[in-house]
Amino acid sequence: MRLAKSLVPTLREDPADAEALSHKLMLRAGLVRQLAAGIYVYLPIGLRVMEKIDAIIREEMNAIGGQEISMPVLQPADIWQKSGRWEGIPEMFKLQDRYGRDMVLGMTHEEVIAWLAAREIRSYRDLPQIWYQIQTKERDEARPRSGVLRTREFVMKDSYTLDPDLAALERSYAAHEGAYRRIFERCGLRFYVAQSDTGMMGGLGAHEFLAPCAAGEDEIAICAGCGYAANVEIARGVPAPPGFPPASREEVATPNARTIAEVSALLKVDPRLMLKSLLYVGRRTGPVLVLVRGDHALHERKLARALGGDEVRQHLGAPAGSVGPVGAHVPVLADEHLRGGVYVTGANREGFHLRGVTPGRDFEPRFVDLHTVAAGEACVECGKPLAVEKVIEVGNIFKLGTKYSDALGAMFLDEGGKEQPIIMGSYGIGPARIAAAAVEQCADADGIVWPASIAPFHVHIVVVSLRDAAQVAAAEEVYAGCRAAGLDALLDDRDERPGVKFKDADLLGMPVRVTVGNALAKEGVVEIKERRAPRAEHRVARDRVIDTIRGLEVFRASR
RNA sequence: CGGGGUGUGGCGCAGCCCGGUAGCGCACCUGCUUUGGGAGCAGGGGGCCGCCGGUUCAAAUCCGGCCACCCCGACCA
CATH class of the missing domain: 3.30.930.10 (Bira Bifunctional Protein; Domain 2)
Structure with missing residues (x-):
């Protein structure tokens, strides 16, 4: 394909609408x-x-x-x-x-x-x-x-x-x-x-x-x-259990403290020693109280699965902030890793929390896997840390x-x-x-770097100066040679300045670039570069171009 | 669907707060010079300012409604 008349509208700047x-x-x-x-x-x-x-x-x-x-x-x-x-x-x-x-x-x-x-x-x-x-x-x-x-x-x-x-x-x-x-x-x-x-x-x-x-x-x-x-x-992952300091069950005043962060700061308690209580309403199952550790995030898909595929909605009722499982008169689901620990949680009384609460003793939840796995938790299969x-x-x-x-x-x-x-x-x-x-995986600061197997073209040929008939002839020869050898070739035959062509070649990301420029007149060679390794350059005579390209390692892996 | 943001020549943006009839860079066209990493000078073309309505002598600018697009979340056979 020849670039001069082709629909390849490259953009110098990032479009405003694009983020990724x-x-x-x-x-x-x-x-x-x-x-x-x-x-x-x-x-x-x-x-x-x-x-x-x-x-x-x-x-x-x-x-x-x-x-x-x-x-x-x-x-x-x-x-x-x-x-x-x-x-x-x-x-x-x-x-x-x-x-x-x-x-x-x-x-x-x-x-x-x-x-x-x-x-x-x-x-x-x-x-x-x-x-x-x-x-x-x-x-x-x-x-x-x-x-x-x-x-x-x-x-x-x-x-x-x-x-x-x-x-x-x-x-x-x-x-x-x-x-x-x-x-x-x-x-x-x-x-x-x-x-x-x-x-x-x-x-x-x-x-x-x-x-x-x-x-x-x-x-x-x-x-x-x-x-x-x-x-x-x-x-599933196994979070490292926190050390539980001895605590007897008592109610403590927590005025104006509602979130885990606020209560944890006020009582000087590690968030890992708190129960996060979330009220959910299932379409079929009705309200349920859901517990995860203070520093964990509930995964709603896991909850929905635990409720038999029910559709769940978080209920943001008025008393949120002091809600807890003790004495709650709705079914309670707790993350399986809360079993046996001693936690701080809402007292179901505005402005108060309870210390020394143990799931399975002070209330009887259904234990299931509910929390979103975080990096560093232990693998359920082998115990090594998860990423x-x-x-x-x-x-x-x-x-x-x-x-x-x-x-x-x-x-x-x-x-x-x-x-x-x-x-x-x-x-x-x-x-x-x-x-x-x-x-996403292969690009660098200059643009795309296509894996050779899915690159739109294998070879991108840049003619530095269209005014130089020898360059044009050599580029045409390389172009025809590539095609004859079964290599998809893109020929930049636009009457543009060299800088524009090089920038576009980087942006487009074909695995191999062949530059036909001054070196042709001076030394009788063209330059061959791999897009992914821009510093390595082969300078070869015209009749060696196809063999050199074929020998490049980029094409070995994918053929 | 909830929250946030943006709509102004092809692209990227300024102008809007403080109303007076639209500007910059790139791109495009012509000429000259230039030619190995997004050229220089000179001249030129191109805009329903997202849409509808309101206020006003006058609206890109103020007010109301709508639409489109982007981001976060919900959602994702």
């Missing part, structure tokens, strides 16, 4: 433009990145026996009514056709898969199957954010497995895990595989593939000792079970001639998130 590093750089490098909140146009360079990622995904999906299909974005309501997801998903875009029939813009494709399977799969001899697509999804996200990381319209690679029994599902699941590891490795990402929440829809187990980066919106607890890794939604990192979810794998096959009648006849529901799994990857995560 990947968002800024993807806008500045001219990869994408935003049409509306969470809705993006992909420009030529951005599209090429997506295509490179898609190609890797296709290779690995095909390698485990995946068959690519394409399902409609526009879907009839009735399959969603059958599966029970027509109601209650605020992210779903709904519309009507001209005859008033209810339609859906697909946010995922389990229903269509189950519909298809119900028609085409009859016997255990037809199983297993892996069907996948790389298709647009539409979700009315509550809050699109961070550029391309969370959008309302996005492309997803989604695959679905159909199996006759749980053992076969395990094999399909494991095949996906392997394929996913290879995909993310080949895309040059650092990532973790973590156990994840199966969500409110049940399911038999799930893992997430998470790429650490500053713009990540999830957090993961990881153990360097044993490799334990789990989303903080479910991650907590921000991550972006780039993929997930999910053992679905028979929810959709039951609902849509996707059955098969087993060896004994008995009708059984097909057992499904579903598996997603967000290619745009791979691209953004790669930008």
Whole structure:
């Protein structure tokens, strides 16, 4: 591709609307433009990145026996009514056709898969199957954010497995895990595989593939000792117990002290020796008092799970500040690590707290894991300290079970001639998130540094002066040579000053830059640099360029 | 949905408090000079000041309503 006439609108300054590093750089490098909140146009360079990622995904999906299909974005309501997801998903875009029939813009494709399977799969001899697509999804996200990381319209690679029994599902699941590891490795990402929440829809187990980066919106607890890794939604950790000084049970006045910080300062008590009491109201379960240690944060997902998937809301009633579990006449849930300690907590009397309170003795709570894991807590598997990192979810794998096959009648006849529901799994990857995560993980102060495998071009050729016919001829020769050798090449043939071209080359981040400039006339050489190692430079004669590029280490790893 | 912020040529911003008919840098066009890390000089084009309404002789500026976008939180099959 030649830059002079191409749509590669690079920006000198950071756009005002962008906060995340990947968002800024993807806008500045001219990869994408935003049409509306969470809705993006992909420009030529951005599209090429997506295509490179898609190609890797296709290779690995095909390698485990995946068959690519394409399902409609526009879907009839009735399959969603059958599966029970027509109601209650605020992210779903709904519309009507001209005859008033209810339609859906697909946010995922389990229903269509189950519909298809119900028609085409009859016997255990037809199983297993892996069907996948790389298709647009539409979700009315509550809050699109961070550029391309969370959008309302996005492309997803989604695959679905159909199996006759749980053992076969395990094999399909494991095949996906392997394929996913290879995909993310080949895309040059650092990532973790973590156990994840199966969500409110049940399911038999799930893992997430998470790429650490500053713009990540999830957090993961990881153990360097044993490799334990789990989303903080479910991650468990063992906090170091504080030393409990002897304390007899007594009421103390705490006028005007309401928060943990205020009471702890007033009574000169470590926050770790206090109980944080939070009143929650469950839609089905009604009010519950929830206790975590003073320095801990409640994880509401854990609470909701403990209440059987109920929807919970924090109740900010008037007496907050002196609330406590002793004598409370609502059910009490306490974090499991509070058992046996001696704490300070609200006395249920305005302006007073209680010292010397022991959960399990002075009141009888249900002990469950409720607190959000913090860095430094001990790993539940091996006892080593846990680290907590921000991550972006780039993929997930999910053992679905028979929810959709039951609902849509996707059955098969087993060896004994008995009708059984097909057992499904579903598996997603967000290619745009791979691209953004790669930008986040690899960029430097000058711009993007693409992993070679997903770089829009392998080689960026800069002609320093268009007035020098020898330079132009040499650059054209390198350009043609790269293409003949199967290297994607971008030729900067713009009539711009050298500084502009160098800055743009850094910003765009192709793995290799070939500069054709004064050195050609003086020494008969062109310069070859790796973007990630700007100080190392190869100066080679024109006829050595292709071989030199091919020998670079950047391309070894990814081929 | 709650909290905070921002809307002024293509981009980044000033002007708004204190009302008088819009300015700076970059980009763009023309000419000359320049050509290895975002050039210089000269000339030039381009703005419903987010939208609607109100106050006023007069509104980018004051008041009311609405919309859009960004950030934090809730939410995230």
